[in-house]
Amino acid sequence: MNKAQIAVIGAGPAGLSAALEAARAGAQVTVIDENRKPGGQLFKQIHKFFGSRQHQAGTRGFAIGQGLLRDCEELGVSVQLGYPALGIFPDGRVVFNTAQGVRSLFAQRIILATGANENNLYFEGSDLPGVMTAGAAQTMINEHRVLPGQRVLMVGTGNVGLIISYQLLQAGAEVVALVEAAPQIGGYAVHASKLRRAGVPIYTSRTIHRAIGEKTVEGVELVALNEHFQPVPGTGEILCADTVCMAVGLSPMVELAALAGCQMTHIPALGGTIPLHDKNLCTTNPMVYVAGDIAGVEEASTAIEEGRLAGIAAARSLGLGDDGRQQAVQERLLALRSGEFGAKRQQAKEDILRTFKEAMA
Amino acid sequence: MTYVRKTGYLCSEELANLPGVPSEERLSRGPVAVVECAQNIPCNPCEDACPRGAITVGEEITSLPSLAGDRCNGCGLCVARCPGLAIFTVHRDYTETTALVSFPWEYLPLPQQGERVPCVGRDGAYRCDGIVQRVMTGKALDATAVVSVEVPKEYCMEVRAIDRGRGIHGAR
Ligand code: SF4
Numbered sequence: 001m002n003k004a005q006i007a008v009i010g011a012g013p014a015g016l017s018a019a020l021e022a023a024r025a026g027a028q029v030t031v032i033d034e035n036r037k038p039g040g041q042l043f044k045q046i047h048k049f050f051g052s053r054q055h056q057a058g059t060r061g062f063a064i065g066q067g068l069l070r071d072c073e074e075l076g077v078s079v080q081l082g083y084p085a086l087g088i089f090p091d092g093r094v095v096f097n098t099a100q101g102v103r104s105l106f107a108q109r110i111i112l113a114t115g116a117n118e119n120n121l122y123f124e125g126s127d128l129p130g131v132m133t134a135g136a137a138q139t140m141i142n143e144h145r146v147l148p149g150q151r152v153l154m155v156g157t158g159n160v161g162l163i164i165s166y167q168l169l170q171a172g173a174e175v176v177a178l179v180e181a182a183p184q185i186g187g188y189a190v191h192a193s194k195l196r197r198a199g200v201p202i203y204t205s206r207t208i209h210r211a212i213g214e215k216t217v218e219g220v221e222l223v224a225l226n227e228h229f230q231p232v233p234g235t236g237e238i239l240c241a242d243t244v245c246m247a248v249g250l251s252p253m254v255e256l257a258a259l260a261g262c263q264m265t266h267i268p269a270l271g272g273t274i275p276l277h278d279k280n281l282c283t284t285n286p287m288v289y290v291a292g293d294i295a296g297v298e299e300a301s302t303a304i305e306e307g308r309l310a311g312i313a314a315a316r317s318l319g320l321g322d323d324g325r326q327q328a329v330q331e332r333l334l335a336l337r338s339g340e341f342g343a344k345r346q347q348a349k350e351d352i353l354r355t356f357k358e359a360m361a
Numbered sequence: 362m363t364y365v366r367k368t369g370y371l372c373s374e375e376l377a378n379l380p381g382v383p384s385e386e387r388l389s390r391g392p393v394a395v396v397e398c399a400q401n402i403p404c405n406p407c408e409d410a411c412p413r414g415a416i417t418v419g420e421e422i423t424s425l426p427s428l429a430g431d432r433c434n435g436c437g438l439c440v441a442r443c444p445g446l447a448i449f450t451v452h453r454d455y456t457e458t459t460a461l462v463s464f465p466w467e468y469l470p471l472p473q474q475g476e477r478v479p480c481v482g483r484d485g486a487y488r489c490d491g492i493v494q495r496v497m498t499g500k501a502l503d504a505t506a507v508v509s510v511e512v513p514k515e516y517c518m519e520v521r522a523i524d525r526g527r528g529i530h531g532a533r
């Protein structure tokens with residue numbers, strides 16, 4: 001029978017960090033991931049990260065991923081790839097698919113680091129080839145080295161839309177414009193400024209009305225939005241484009257947590273439905289921890305810190321490791337959730353803690 | 362709402378109020394960093410990057426980076442370290458009539474030393490022609506090149522990049 005003290009589902013930044021800390025504390029850890037390559041989204045992140053030295057700021061995302069994998073290997077973490085997890089049973093059984101059929105793994109603690117799905121927009125022509133999520137375009141350029149098209153419209157100006165637009169330019173595509181339904185740009189000004197210097201327009205209070213084309217995207221029609229986000233008649237404008245990328249937010253992948261009976265809450269600021277958790281990422285099911293985007297959509301640097309916290313805490317709950325490391329990680333998380341962009345997420349996280357306490361009382 | 366959140370680039374009033382932007386007086390005293398970072402984001406590699414301790418973010422990691430003009434010698438080590446590509450250096454009195462502006466550059470092909478290039482402002486619009494004087498690359502810069510262009514002096518606080526379209530396949 002396959003056994004592990006701690007099973008981690010998801011080999012992205014949160015999952016690998018959780019596995020590392022748990023292994024460091026002396027736990028025997030198995031990570032499983034449905035993808036054939038580890039790292040989650042990290043290996044597509046060719047830009048230098050923000051944060052402080054402790055968050056490896058200034059280091060490119062893929063290099064952080066390489067470091068995590070190296071450390072996992074050194075600590076003897078077993079990373080099983082190509083296995084989609086199918087379910088979790090109350091006795092700690094994790095069931096997953098392999099080429100040889102369905103297998104299971106018994107674990108005393110389960111850390112869910114399943115990440116998030118990209119949201120879609122629906123508009124006339126959104127089913128045409130050439131319309132895709134921004135993450136798909138990023139996979140094409142940074143992993144497969146294929147341009148999704150020559151002239152891209154990016155919908156959404158959060159950091160994901162801004163960063164991937166910049167990477168599309170670097171890959172040799174032209175970004176004809178970014179559109180943002182809100183009256184202001186969502187992500188960091190420094191990211192937006194790179195695009196503006198490169199001659200890329202960013203239109204606020206505007207969105208895509210339709211994609212035009214017979215068999216693939218040949219153009220897009222934009223429309224201005226009023227303060228109630230309603231289209232303003234007579235403001236249609238057609239641009240020549242062959243690709244539409246959507247960067248309109250992410251939704252946590254909570255299915256396994258739901259199967260494990262974890263109680264949920266709904267927090268729009270963190271991406272929607274999220275398993276309730278305490279400050280160490282333990283859910284209402286004491287066997288199950290969450291970390292990274294499943295615990296609220298944030299960034300890779302927060303996912304890494306949350307993963308560490310969950311890994312330490314899960315090991316602690318089995319009597320392994322010591323309490324010393326938690327405090328420092330908490331402080332680093334707080335730093336990442338401060339300032340004009342982070343404060344809202346910190347507030348939302350505090351709301352989750354409060355609801356968790358109420359639920360457990 | 363701030364101008365930069367609407368447009369994506371800083372206007373002159375916003376720049377004038379930034380603690381990372383040197384004074385006119387400091388610009389007259391030789392090369393210096395211009396830190397165009399205007400939002401309270403959790404970030405501080407610029408502080409670590411400067412060997413002279415000229416940039417301070419401080420305990421609160423979301424504070425704006427401030428520049429101590431007296432300590433900065435314009436060496437440019439911080440330029441490639443900023444993940445926001447928000448740091449430039451300006452040598453206003455490079456010659457009698459020209460200034461030298463350095464900026465981070467992450468597109469291929471790299472410009473060549475001696476090349477005459479169209480230079481653009483923060484809005485991406487053409488400002489003037491410039492001559493590439495230096496292209497720094499190397500392991501320490503981790504794939505971010507630092508390009509220096511010589512431009513007419515009056516453009517030293519305007520020019521922040523070169524036109525990406527010059528000779529790049531597919532673009533424009
Ligand atoms: S230019 Fe050199 S001295 Fe000036 S702030 Fe940057 S690293 Fe420091």
Ligand code: SF4
Nearest residue numbers: 398404406407443445
């Ligand atoms: S490294 Fe760049 S983006 Fe980060 S705080 Fe310093 S100037 Fe701003």
